[in-house]
Amino acid sequence: MASSPSSQAPLTWAVNISVIFLVVLWLFPTLGLFVSSFRTADQITASGWWASLTSSEQIIQLRTGGRDAAKEVDGVFVVEGNILTDGDEAPGQLEISAFGVSSRAVDAYKIGDTAEFNKGKTFTLNADGSYKLTSPDKLRKRGQRVFVTAVLPPSFSTENYGTILFSGTGQDNMAKAFFNTLTVTIPATIIPILIAAFAAYALAWMEFPGRALLIAAVVGLLVVPLQLALIPLLQLHNNVGIGKGYLGVWLAHTGFGLPLAIYLLRNYMVGLPRDIIENAKVDGATDFQIFTKIILPLSFPALASFAIFQFLWTWNDLLVAKVFLIDSTGQTTVMTNQIVELLGTRGGNWEILATAAFISIAVPLVVFFMLQRYLVRGLLAGSVKGG
């Protein structure tokens, strides 16, 4: 196929633009979830996650010293100090631009100005946070409330993760569900790969009667909807005594994953050069040796890409887990199920939900980035002509 450079350029552009579009589409929610999971509930309600990445101007409420800090000078009570650094709840040095002494006009005065209010009180605030409060009357025990417009640097905390993973009580604590999910997912990924790799080799390279029919059956099973088999399978599990539990969910995930696994792996394996396999036969290798020493290493990209698929859907699965695993004790709940429950109990606490959601996507992200190069890498380069 000869395509001229001029017709290729727009195509390349179209491909690049779609790729960028997809990346952005995927990246933004993920990043948003990630950032939100490090913010407090107040921060989440005050501004969007993108605003938290840069310094932002915010109005904070501070207090001067009270009656105890005041000195009496010439019949006037004077309090002096630094509003940014004194006291337990002081925010530390900040860039400040305006202040106010009433909640009705929070930025009424410029820094350095003196505010006069409330029966002869005055308040002066300087850029470094030092202030002077004077009052003809005795001050109250608590100090004067001051509103300061300040530029706050980004601020994040891992408090949410603490809540979700370690300290949280009852339904907030996802640690157990996290390990339950791992317990479901890892065997549910490995078992079908093992079975499917053997089956795929046989269907691709071993001659036996009925092979074509078996392949057709596998393709047929690809389109059987999972829901169709849930109830009969559960009944079967109950009848043979497996009941609800990890074994049941592993079997179900394996069963539902196998058709795709066999189909993908077989298609990959038939594509391996026949000459290599025949040469191994001439070299005296048995079918099992050909499988383990030649086919498996060469099929690694296919195994890895199927592993990603299977891992992702079993990790994100709720339906199969609910049917085959989760019982009334709640001891075997998985993360997807727990997040559903969190939506009910903590529906308003976005910070908790964001953190829970991010924990549940973190592992798939790591798995994907670790294995993604096998999705694109061809191991065959150099073995046969043109490869």
Next chain:
Amino acid sequence: MSELKLTGIKKSYGSTEVMHGIDLDINEGEFVVFVGPSGCGKSTLLRMIAGLESISGGELQINGVKVNDYPPSQRGIAMVFQSYALYPHMTVYDNMAFGMRIAKASKEEIEERVQNAANILQLGPYLDRLPKALSGGQRQRVAIGRAICRDPKVFLFDEPLSNLDAALRVATRIEIAKLKESMPSTTMIYVTHDQVEAMTLADRIVVLSAGYLEQVGSPIELYERPANLFVAQFIGSPAMNIVTATVETAGAKTKVKLAGGGAATVPIKSDKEQKGAKVHLGFRPEDMTVASGKDALVEGVITLVEALGEVTNLYVEVAGSDDPIVAKVPGTYDVKRGDRIALNADADKMHLFNEEGRSFLYL
């Protein structure tokens, strides 16, 4: 004793038969080349000998033992594939050691045989490389080295050079010839569609066509005494000229009259009954000369001149023949397209074939 004996070997895929009964004896230490046009069944025959393809009929013996049902590894063969078929995930060393490791050979023996093969093929510096880090020629040498390591009684090559560029092909061809010389008792069977490879390498050539064995013989025998029209036209380049003719006088010498006019007396015996029969007269381009007088064998208009320096090929349209007659005259020859020319051929080197295409020499 014959090392390899094929008796009535047949191959069918489903109901289509692609090999129609091949009989062939191959002696120990012989270099035999299977040659024929693409799709004629060379690879199929070789793969049946290797055990990679089941034999549908007939018998294959190696050293007097029927091996029809032996797996490839027990036939004492090694095969070199056109595509090299190196294991891509293994280094050159591991590629060559694979078969011995399967056979559970000792470490020392593996080391010794791999080093030996590497020395023969100058692969020493590449033993730790993966196939993808080698050039085409090096890959093919690794494939040959891997075959040497198996220390086979019979080497099988399936078009081993056809993926290489022209210069490398010649160099590797010479290397294979040397390899054969260094292993005089090893039998080699080599498949190619390239007659130059066949002529230069073979002790004996087996010409195949459409699943039939056409002729077996030494390169010169096939060139000088082709058994039929197919072999006559397949061996030699440009191909032999064939014109139709009628037998005028039969006897120890045969006089024929060409459809286009000329006549020739060929020193080939013919029977009385053949008088008046239609025959095919063959003469090679290199046996032709430009004629001066009226006694020319053929005469016609030049349609194409190929000046190669060393020789000049003249394509001449003559009456009574659909294909142009090709003449190969030495050196440069000063003619143009459209010129008329008369040509003669050496009667001693002419060939006669009957209507079915069989040579008079073998009737």
